[in-house]
Amino acid sequence: MTSETQGGDTIFGRILRGEIPCDAVHSDEHCLAFRDVAPQAPVHVLVIPRRPIPRLADAGEDDQALLGHLLLVAARVARQEGLEDFRLVVNSGAGAGQTVFHLHVHVLGGRPMAWPPG
Numbered sequence: 001m002t003s004e005t006q007g008g009d010t011i012f013g014r015i016l017r018g019e020i021p022c023d024a025v026h027s028d029e030h031c032l033a034f035r036d037v038a039p040q041a042p043v044h045v046l047v048i049p050r051r052p053i054p055r056l057a058d059a060g061e062d063d064q065a066l067l068g069h070l071l072l073v074a075a076r077v078a079r080q081e082g083l084e085d086f087r088l089v090v091n092s093g094a095g096a097g098q099t100v101f102h103l104h105v106h107v108l109g110g111r112p113m114a115w116p117p118g
């Protein structure tokens with residue numbers, strides 16, 4: 001794998017490079033899914049691309065297939081976790097609550113979800 005696909009310089013990059021452990025629930029050539037260390041619901045999994053896109057706002061046309069893949073994997077993980085209903089969250093930018101600047105999809109489920117989100 002090239003450095004481009006090794007995850008970049010964030011904590012998620014370090015997880016992708018195997019430098020720090022994670023509780024993985026799915027792995028393929030394009031993405032990794034693992035349990036959030038501070039779960040906000042009974043099921044809380046993060047799906048991240050191996051390619052380090054900082055924010056969803058930084059994704060381009062070339063990322064179309066990858067973004068679709070992340071959503072399909074998120075739904076597959078939800079099913080695998082026994083969830084019929086689930087919520088996906090992508091925080092893009094600090095003002096939206098993003099704290100790790102490596103694109104990730106939160107998969108949340110196992111409790112009722114309120115709307116609007118905070």
Ligand code: AMP
Binds near residue numbers: 022097101
């Ligand atoms: P966000 O606030 O959308 O950027 O989400 C970042 C998420 O990463 C938070 O829900 C954190 O709990 C989670 N997180 C941070 N470090 C780790 C880690 N080492 N392993 C698993 N999840 C993490």
